[in-house]
Amino acid sequence: MTDHRVVAVILRQADQLLLCHRAPSRRSYPDVWDFAGGHVEPEERPEDALRREIAEELGVELEGVDGAPVLHRLLNDTGLDLTVWVSRRWRGKIANRQPEEHDAIEWFGRGQLAGLRFADPSYLGLLQGLLSE
Numbered sequence: 001m002t003d004h005r006v007v008a009v010i011l012r013q014a015d016q017l018l019l020c021h022r023a024p025s026r027r028s029y030p031d032v033w034d035f036a037g038g039h040v041e042p043e044e045r046p047e048d049a050l051r052r053e054i055a056e057e058l059g060v061e062l063e064g065v066d067g068a069p070v071l072h073r074l075l076n077d078t079g080l081d082l083t084v085w086v087s088r089r090w091r092g093k094i095a096n097r098q099p100e101e102h103d104a105i106e107w108f109g110r111g112q113l114a115g116l117r118f119a120d121p122s123y124l125g126l127l128q129g130l131l132s133e
Contacts, residue, residue, distance in 0.1 A: 003079030007050040008037025009065065010086045010130065011058075011094070016109050017127055018094065020057070020102040022119065034119040035084055036105075046083060057101065060092035071126060086130060 011018040024031040038053040040046055054062045065085035073082045096105045108116070110131040113124055 004081065005040040005046070005049075006037060006080060006082045007040055007046045007053065008035035008082065008084045009050060009054060009062065010035050010070070010084060010127070011090065012066075012086055012088050012130070013107070015131060016107040017130065018058075018105060018107055019116075020096075021104040021106070023099075023101060023103040026101070029119040031117070032119045033116045033123075036102075037084070050085070054090070057096075057098050058090075058105070059095045059097045060090040062087060063089040063091055065089075070130065073120075 018036065019033045020036050022029050022032050022034050036054055036057050037050060038057070040049040044052075050065075051062045054060060065087045066089075067086075069083045069085050071082070071084040073080070075082075094105070096102055108127075110128055113127050113131075116124075118124060
């Protein structure tokens, strides 16, 4: 049973990806690097939730995603249904609008990823692969 539908996006500019550091005070996945996004509300379409979450967290208008999701994970034990896209298309200046959620947001290149702690260890391979394209 899926209790938590979560959508997220990896923003990309040239050879860098934007990641958000989850505050150490967070109950779930504290003190790790993750993607911008959040929960899909009841009756909300995932695409609408993604636009809403990005506006709330980063203060920009997401203009679309670059094709199909790059990650879809369904964890039956926790009820998490996570879908992640990549986007090079947004309007506005990125800023950390929710510092209580993310204590930092930063752009990273391929060579900077290996030393980071991620919400899921598999993210390292995904991100390196994206930057190899």
